[in-house]
Amino acid sequence: MSRIVMDANEAVARVAHKTNEVIAIYPITPSSPMGEHSDEYSAKGEENIFGTVPDVMEMQSEGGASGAVHGALQTGSLTTTFTASQGLLLMIPNMYKIAGELTPTVFHVAARSLAAQGLSIFGDHSDVMQCRPTGFTMVASCDAQEAHDLALITQATTLHARLPVLHFFDGFRTSHELMGVEVIGEEVMREMITPEMLNAHKSRSLDPQHPVIRGTSQNPDVYFQGRETVNKYYDAFGKILQTQMDIFAGLTGRQYHLYEYYGCEHPKELIVIIASAAKTVKETIDNLGSDYEVGVIVVRMYRPFDIKALLEAIPKSVRSVAVLDRTKEPGANGEPLYMDIVNAFVESLNEGAISVMPKIIGGRYGLSSKEFTPAMVKSIYDELKKQKSKNHFTLGINDDVTMTSLEVADFEVHEPQTKQALFYGLGSDGTVGANKNTIKIIGEDEGGHVQGYFVYDSKKSGSMTTSHLRFSSKPIGSTYLIEKADFIGVHQFVFMLKYDLLKHANEGADILLNAPYSADEVWQRLPRIAQEHIIEKKLNLYSINAYDVAKECGLGKRINTIMQTCFFKISEVISIEEAISKIKSTIEKTYGSKGEMIVRMNYCGVDKAIENLEQINVAEMVAIGPDLLPVLKLDTHDAFLENVTAKIEAFEGDEIPVSLMPDDGTWPLGTTQYEKRDISLEAPVWDPDVCIQCGKCMEVCPHAVIRGKVVDKKLLSDAPQAFSFVPSKNKHFGEDTQFSIKVSVEDCTGCTLCVEMCPAKDKSDLSRKAINMEAIEPTREEAIANWDYFVGLPEFDRTKIDRTKVKEAQLLQPLFEFSGACPGCGETPYVKLLSQLFGDRMIVANATGCSSIYGGNLPTTPWSKNSEGQGTAWSNSLFEDNAEFGLGMRASVDRQSAFAAELLNKLRGDLGSGLVDALLANGQTDEASIMQQRKDVTLLNEKLETLEGDNTTLLKGVSKYLIRKSVWSIGGDGWAYDIGYGGLDHVFASGKNINIIVLDTQVYSNTGGQKSKATPMGAVAKFAAGGKMTDAKDLALHALSYGDVYVARVAMGANDTQTLKAIVEAEAYEGVSLIIAYAHCVAHGYDLRYGMNQQKLAVQSGLWPLMRYNPDKVDTDENPFSLDYKAPSIPVKEYMYNETRFKMVLKMNKERADEFLSEAGKKAKRNWICYSDLHESGNLTLKKDEV
């Protein structure tokens, strides 16, 4: 039977879309693709099995999605949703309702860790286990085929049984793992889900023709009985599920059971486990010697828990059982499945169904996609064989604190029919896409068994991707990463220089390198450790200069089909002629039948790949190459940095023992400075003679790699020879003050925004500006020395800096540097600016999103400290609660500073009125007075050391709150416009002194471009595939309606002075302040070097108005509303069509594209009318004549 290669997300979406009428979702990794696939199917007009196209709705949060699902179900539609992790938790209240009302539905969950000491996007069962008491039944799948099948089986079951189902599978390991799936045909679906079943569901709906009420309020007399009515449904469920499984088997040949035994006929040791790890256990069983009499129970139906059916599946010979849980319940006697199994055996013993209690131990494995390997499986069986086995163990980590971990055996599975291949690529170079295609070719057309799994690193771009591909003539049971491969493709040569990749090569493996050198130069460029592997393991080495080939064919940097062709040539998995033919037909399918000319250009790469591939003769070679480049540049001895941070950086984080991890999830600041990612070949070079010292280059740099300082000339006496500086053009800094700009070339990402922004041109050569991009290599060491010296120079006196002028504000030290944000990111310049202005006294509540990822994705954080050790205290709580989280911080800070003031007064006698009055009276409205307060608090603390008593102790605890704190809620539009809007609105109404900045990319950037309520009309986004039909919410107008909220709309690229003013005013305002900052983003679809220019065009077109509303100016002569932009002066097309998100519509449908342009033009006019009216009329809080 033919198979189609897909992952579980796609496999489930196909069934869910076919068997539902309404789909309400909210995106969350790793479940988002299920909703996205469904939306694409509906957008293409694909019908479900009843002949109608399902409606797919993206809601504002999972809470909202579950509400919409509940509503749709109650009014008769077959409805579903897809979610994971935090999102699933938000659905729990509705899940109780849905189950309590006996409503058939299947929720599909790509099970993922919960945020506890830290957030994780990776897979385990923590989320689904929180749903046990809701009343949802729970069914688990082990791979994409099972997920596909069980999606249908559970859908049929729920309609018969009237109990809702939580269908889950492992996040990433299953949700994103590609395999060949036998697709269920619609006839089978119709056999299992009939119109009669559909109508039975509809007959119970809320319907005015036959109205009923639900959701009553019940009292002590009847609630309990009402709760117990459902028992018979749970009793019947298991049988109904098995019946549907049997029917399915009859139709497809694939048989499932509630509890499935696999192993020898009379096992002694047994593992009980749920989901994908079961496949690894099965594979291990097949490979253990005959001295292992072992087996495994795969649990498919977890709720209800059918003790009888479970015991029937367990062979009577079993003497000891290990139960594996992929979750943790701190404080419990054991994890969920373990407790259920223990209980099952205890009850069975009590009832006489068994006569002997086996030894039962439980353990935790695989939290957050921690690997679970055959070696670990063997360790469990070995443990079970012991007289006394360890209980409540952990597997896969080294717990050297509470000693829970099991020793892992040295064991590998060898499957000779399975070929394993590893590919290392750079994000966006097409490697992953090509590998996905390779899998399709082999798995679909050739009928082989395939598996593809992809690992990405923690940076948003410039990151290494690793593709794990397996090909076999028999089904593949290895649900773990490849350790040793028969083929390794390294698509970016720099990875060879940094990492010991060839340690993953099997003896005699084939190695393919994309090297920017001729074949005879490659050997000497390799590091010694790679050369050693090649010689010792007798590896076959091939190379190709893929970028040259791509260039020749006009393909730019896209090397994917070139490398893919080379793989097929070398590996001979299928004949090269067939491979080329398949690759070419994929190219044709990709661009569509209408892209003929473009298709031919791509063929060129394929054709030229083989003629440019060369094998390197290594017979006579010796290993004399250089060492690997260091992963971290540490200039200090710090145990944590060396033993934790550096390890994680070197991909050795798995080795870190529990004892070295922070107990409470607290991590140190300022660690990105050690990374030195070296990802750019070019960096800006400063020309001091052309420079006008405007500060714009530093302002727009997303990564704080280009900075300026002013220092007294005397301090430069020991400067390196090549250290350039010129007199400062700011005379009020002092006659001898010098100005210098320096660049950290090791941190630069090469985005070139600084050069684009620079307004100063060389009068003798207009192609040159005050900064110009130049190759790093020739002057690298000098540049590094200059930077190191520059960083060591003291910061200029903050009290002398005019923070409202860009050129001066940019001289303040950034306390946010070298983040993992995309090159050219539009958010980070604002974040960095905040850190410059307030970073030494700022507390940040950061919403989940891009800013929490580049702000806090391990191993490093860009938030840093100044030389006094001060910096931003930062935390990400959740997604939906960020405004409230910040509000709580402000309430707390205010309370403690009030408390401190009270204590000061109580201790006035001991401390002296002078100091107390100074501390209390200081308004701390500028840098000088804040600096004074810091000094006075230091003095206070010294004095407190000499005193005793409870009030003294208490004041010691809160004296730091006498220093003014700047509290900020930072987040994107996903948080502010959608999931967090309710909380944000409440904060608007609070009147507390909290500052909010919304980094508005107009789309859910972090999770891959789903639309938000900030997405403008005409923009293509997920869930707006043809271009968004409705316009964006105007969040500013919402906030303005309160009258006492400071509101600003800013865009740095259009008016950086206004941006700076708004931020300073917002922070100074002693009430709620909201700044909505336009942020260009990779999700907009253009080279971000033009990002700031696009901001300018957005404002000039009228689509992004600039304004400020300052409540402090109400009741004064000044207009509180400042209109900060001019009437639209360019057609909207000039802004919009530079961006793929808008221009894409033109490629799809010209008429719709023209309509969007027309509507956008009207919108720009309406914006102008609305905002200029607010400006002129004073309508917000005052009558016109009072302005």
Add this chain to the structure above:
Amino acid sequence: MKMDIEYLGLNLKNPLISSASPISSHTDQCKELEDNGIAAIVMHSLFEEEINHELHEVDHMLFHGKDSFAEALDFFPDNDFENYESDNYLKQLETLKSSLDIPVIASLNGISSGGWVKYAKLLEDSGADALELNLYYPVNNANEDPLAIEKHYLDTISQVKAATQLNLAVKLSPYFTALPNFLRSAHINGASAAILFNRFYQPDIDLEELQWQSKLYQSSSVDLAKALRAVAINYGQSDLELSISGGVSCGTDIIKAVMAGARSVGVASVLYEKGLGHASVMLKEAEAWMIEKEYDSFDQMRGSISYTKSPNPAALERANYVSLLRHSEGI
């Protein structure tokens, strides 16, 4: 009296052709031109750079930011693209062919020979009656050898000719050192006609932004004069057919062009200025002149004032240049 002529192996009802311009994107406008007597349509040029640009644009749309970060494996939904500019060209060619009776000549503008060969075949398959190749390779570097440039042009011609059965016309810039020699070589390499001359965007300097800005000037009678001279000089030096483009605005310009030696004339600017109906005004004027001066046909007058047949060839030589300058006080 006979108005029809033969050009590029096509029977045209008169020498007046609509040159490459955006008019060809509008089928209704082409029909109107046909109704007004235009004998053939040259489609707007398909630029190699535009095709490349579109490829990169589409690639960008399909692959931008893909597979870099686990939470955002892509940024845009899957979409089917239909509106490919490069393929719209082929579609429009087919539409024009099915809507018009007059020949439709496709126009290519590129710099790499590989590109041309591919597209030429596609254009032939879509029904083009002939092919116009815009040969313009801007030489900006002192290291570029003039003979190598000419060889590149000639190689392009022969490669395209090898790939298609269509007759080729090459549209040239006026800046050849030895145009007659090049034209003869072009013919040997497979060109059937040469169109004199191409016009280019000439940039101006923007002193506010301190950068170059592009401007397009409409063609003028200066362009016509240049072409007339070139056609007259070259007529008869090979079997290459000649066509004049640029600065043609009235019926008598057609006469002048044919007398100099041209087979056909191309118009565009004047149609924008004076409307599509101006084509019939021009043709009527030409016809009237021919009737008045008792000419039987364009074939009769073709090349009658070319260099070798001119009553005063010195006007086309250096002596005339010297004399004009000497007597230029009144200008």
